Amino acid sequence: QKEVEQNSGPLSVPEGAxxxxxxxxxDRGSQSxxxxxxxxxxxPELIMFIYSNGDKEDGRFTAQLNxxxxxxxxxxxxxxxxxxxxxxxAVIAGNQFYFGTGTSLTVIP
Amino acid sequence: DVKVTQSSRYLVKRTGEKVFLECxxxxxxxxxxxxxxxxxxxxxxxxxxxxxxxxEKGDIPEGYxxxxxxxxRFSLILESASTNQTSxxxxxxxxxxxxxxxxxxxxxxxxxx
Numbered sequence: 001q002k003e004v005e006q007n008s009g010p011l012s013v014p015e016g017a018x019x020x021x022x023x024x025x026x027d028r029g030s031q032s033x034x035x036x037x038x039x040x041x042x043x044p045e046l047i048m049f050i051y052s053n054g055d056k057e058d059g060r061f062t063a064q065l066n067x068x069x070x071x072x073x074x075x076x077x078x079x080x081x082x083x084x085x086x087x088x089x090a091v092i093a094g095n096q097f098y099f100g101t102g103t104s105l106t107v108i109p
Numbered sequence: 110d111v112k113v114t115q116s117s118r119y120l121v122k123r124t125g126e127k128v129f130l131e132c133x134x135x136x137x138x139x140x141x142x143x144x145x146x147x148x149x150x151x152x153x154x155x156x157x158x159x160x161x162x163x164x165e166k167g168d169i170p171e172g173y174x175x176x177x178x179x180x181x182r183f184s185l186i187l188e189s190a191s192t193n194q195t196s197x198x199x200x201x202x203x204x205x206x207x208x209x210x211x212x213x214x215x216x217x218x219x220x221x222x
Binding site for chain 1: 142149150151152154159199203208210211212213214215216218
């Protein structure tokens with residue numbers, strides 16, 4: 001079982017809709033959770049991090065963490081075509097960083 | 110702003126050549142990482158280093174070696190390049206601490222012919 005699992009997609013949403021991206025992880029001791037955005041041909045860039053159960057909002061982005069169910073999600077409100085990218089979930093467990101394989105998101109104008 | 114730079118954006122090498130990829134960070138980070146990224150496989154950790162002259166194998170170290178002689182510089186070496194090492198190589202650095210994120214360099218797209 002992989003440490004971090006993501007649905008590879010592709011996920012398509014119309015412009016202005018809410019995009020919902022999900023990630024599950026296997027290590028209950030995981031401490032920190034990150035969402036990265038990666039445009040085609042570019043390197044990943046951090047967009048959100050979350051450490052505590054519940055929601056964390058930053059502009060149009062909301063990260064949700066549920067440690068009991070071992071999932072973390074990212075909601076993108078008012079999706080824009082510029083949000084079209086691959087979104088990587090990452091988890092720190094112990095002293096190791098684990099990445100999911102990413103979910104491809106396309107926002108259709 | 111954290112800056113992580115990589116020596117080349119694109120590189121073309123021949124099978125059997127020795128290849129050096131360099132990564133430099135300017136934020137005094139303790140930890141540095143080398144990944145390769147291939148379609149459908151995500152980011153795979155090759156090696157990481159948590160201090161000068163220290164290195165740890167990641168998930169796919171075979172065919173690679175690393176060097177960290179100075180804190181800011183982490184080099185990835187392909188001893189004898191093979192076609193299956195054609196990939197995007199990403200370097201990252203992070204401060205020590207479990208709550209700190211990684212910062213990525215721009216990547217090197219390597220083609221081995």
